[in-house]
Amino acid sequence: MDFVSSRLCFGSCGIGVVTVIDRDPSTLDFSNATLRLADDIRVWPVHERGNLVYRIEIPSLHRFFRVGYSEYVLISLLDGNTTLPQALGLTAAKLGRQTPTTAQSQAIVQWLLQNELAVLADQPNPSRHAAKASPNATASRFGFGSLNPFWMKVPLCRSDRWVRILAPWTQGLFSFPSVILWLCLVVAGSFTLLVNWDRFTQDAVEIFSPLNGLALLLIGIGLKLIHELAHALACHRQGAATSEFGVVFVLFAPLAYVDVTTCWRINSRGSRIIVASAGMYVEIAIGALAAVMWGLTHSDLAAFLLHRLVLAATVSTVLFNANPLMRFDGYYILCDLVDIPNLYAESSLAVRRLLSRLAYGHASDGSGLTGWRRPLVLLYGLAALGWRLLICVSLMIAASAMFAGAGVALAAVGVYLWFAQPAKRFLTAAITLHQTDKPMFWRASIVGSTLLAIGIATVGFVPIPTATRAHAVAQYLPETVVRSRADGFIANVHVSNLQSVRAGDLMLELVNPEIRTELLQLELERQQVEIRLSQATDRKEENTRRALLEDRRVISQRLEQMQEKYDGLRLVAARSGRILSRDLRESVGTYVREGDELLVLARADEKEVVAMVGQTQMEQARPTIGSTLSVHLADRSKQPGFLDQVDPRATDRLIYPSLSATESGPLAVRGQSEDASENDLPVRLLEPHFTARVTLPKRSAESIPAGMRVQVDLEYCTDTLAMRLANQVRRLWYRVHETR
Known part of the structure; x- marks a missing residue:
C-alpha cells in the first residue's frame, strides 16, 4: 500500500x-x-x-x-x-x-x-x-514556495492538446520500420566516428572557446525540447495523456520537462519502458544522423555545428538521462525492468531498516520483496544515497564557484533546504525515543556516536595511501640527436632508417655555394695579408707589421670557423649506432638551418623517460628526486629508473602529442592561442605541468621502446578524504577565477 x-x-x-x-x-x-x-x-x-x-x-x-x-x-x-x-x-x-x-x-x-x-x-x-500533488510533493505552481535556487519548477502548459495536434504527423516515429531505421542510423554513425576518431577528437580541442559554449547551449536546449516532445508523443501513442509541460531551472540552467504520470494507467511494462526511453531514442537518432553528416561534410562551419550536436545528443543522454541513480529516464526503465514501481521508496526504506538494525539491534521487515530483489533494493538505496550527497555537495560547490559571494549564500540556502528537515525529523525521533524507551535510546546513541566517530575519523583523520603516478614518454637521450652544423640543402643521403653505422661513416651531404665562396674569399684575403706582411717586414715598418699581424689573426679565426661549417656539410657518424629517422630519403633537396634536427644516431640502451608531473603531484615528486623509482609499461610490467631532475617551472606546453587527450592520451588539452608560433603544437595543456627526467639503466632502456607511453611511480599520497576534497574545491575555485 x-x-x-x-x-x-x-x-x-x-x-x-x-x-x-x-x-x-x-x-x-x-x-x-x-x-x-x-x-x-x-x-x-x-x-x-x-x-x-x-x-x-x-x-x-x-x-x-x-x-x-x-x-x-x-x-x-x-x-x-x-x-x-x-x-x-x-x-x-x-x-x-x-x-x-x-x-x-x-x-x-x-x-x-x-x-x-x-x-x-x-x-x-x-x-x-490543481496546485500540488501531495503534502510531500514538490510545488508545481511557480511561487515563493518553489523558490529553491537549485531546483525551480515552472509549469507552462497543463493540457495535452498540442500533443494531440502533433500525434498524427509523428505516428510512425515508434513503428517497427522506424526502429530498424534507428538501428541502421546508430550503426552508421558509430562506424563513421570509429573510422574518423582521430579527426573527431581533434575537433573537440576547441570546446572551451566561447563560441562553442554558446553553440552547445543552444543545441542542448533544442535537443531537450525534442527529447520531452518524444516522451509526450510516446505516452499518447500508448493510450495515456500528458498532464503538464514546463521548465525546471537547475542552478538557473533551464531544463524542459513533461509529466507523463498517467502512463501508470498502462498495464504493460514494455509500453511504459517505451515511454521512458522515447527521449533517448530520438536524441541518439539525431546524434547518429549528425555523426554521418559530420563525416560527409566539407564545410568547416557545418562540421563545427554537427560535431557539437553529436556531443550534446550522446554524451549528455548517457551521463544523465540513462543514469538510474537519478530519477530520470534510466530510473523508470530500471523500475519496470526489475518490476518494482516504487524503487526509490523501497530502497529508502531498505536503508532505514539497515540503520534501524544497526542502532536498535532489530528492525521490522516490512518489505514484500523476495529473492534477488531484496539485496538489489538495498544496494540501490546505498548507491542512490551516496549519489544524492555527491550531487548536493557538487551543486553547492558549483554555486560557490560560479557566483562568488552570492554563491556562498546560495550554498547556505542549499544546506538548509536539503539537510534542515532531515535533521529536524532526526531530533524529533530522538527526543521521542528518549521519553518512551531510554535503554533503547542510549543503545542507539552509543551505536550512532560510534559510527559517526568512525566516519569522521575515516574522512578527516585517517590517511589513505594511494599510489601517485605521472604520465610519461620514453625517448632517446638528447645527445643522440644529430643536428645540422651549417645552413644548406640536403644533397645526398647515404644511410636509411634503422641502418647500423660505424664511427666515421658518411651519413649526409649538404650543399651551400655561399659557404664555399666565402671560404675561398677568406683564403684569398689571408694570402694577400701574408704578402703585405712580408713586405712590411722587409721594409722594417713595425707599425704596419703589427696591424697586419692582427688582420691575419682575425682572418684566420674566420677562416677556421668557415672551414668548420664547410666540413659540417658532410655529416659523419661520430660513433657507432643505428639510424632512426622517417622519410630520410624524401628529404633530399630540403633546406635546413644550422641546429635543425636531421636524425637520431643511438643505441638501444641510450634512452630516458620524460614525465609530466601535475601541480598536485609535486609534493610526491620532490622527495623522489635522486632516488630509484618504478616505470610502469603498457603490458603491466615495470622497470627501475632514477629520477634525475624536475624542472622548477611549470608549463602548459605539450612536449609529446601522444600524451594529449586528442590522441587518446591521458592529459586534458585546450586549443592553441592565435598568437602561438608556427613551431608549437595546435593544443596546449589544460593545466600546467612540471617536466621530470628519469634516467634508465642500460637493461631497462633496452626493454622500453622509444615513444612508448609509460607511467612513473612517485611517493604515495597519504592525504585524508577531507584534504583531497578541499584540494579539489580549491583547484576548482582557482580555475574558475583564472578563466574570468
Missing part, C-alpha cells in the same frame, strides 16, 4: 491539490465510523512480480496509488453503510488467515483519509484543484 511516484522525464513530482479534511483521522472512533470511497477514483487490477495488486487513480490530480489484494478486499467493502469492524469480518470470511489485523485495518483507513481516497459517509466528496 503506497503512493506510486509520478513519472517525469527527470524527476518525481505530481500535480494537483486536495482539500484538507476537517477531522483528524487519528481521532476517529473506528468501531462506529462508516466510510465510503471517493466517487472520482478509478481502481483496476494489475500483476506485479506474479502477485495481484490494484492501482488507484485520482484522475483530476494524476495521482496513483497501489494496494495489495487483501487491502483491496477490505477497501471495496467500505460503501458508506458498513462499519470498519463489519468490513473486517466480511474480509475474514473471504480471506481467512490473510485478513489484515485490526491495527492494520485502522492504518489502512487512516491512509485512505489522509490521501483523500475515501471520506466519512456524512461528508461530501473531496473538492480538488
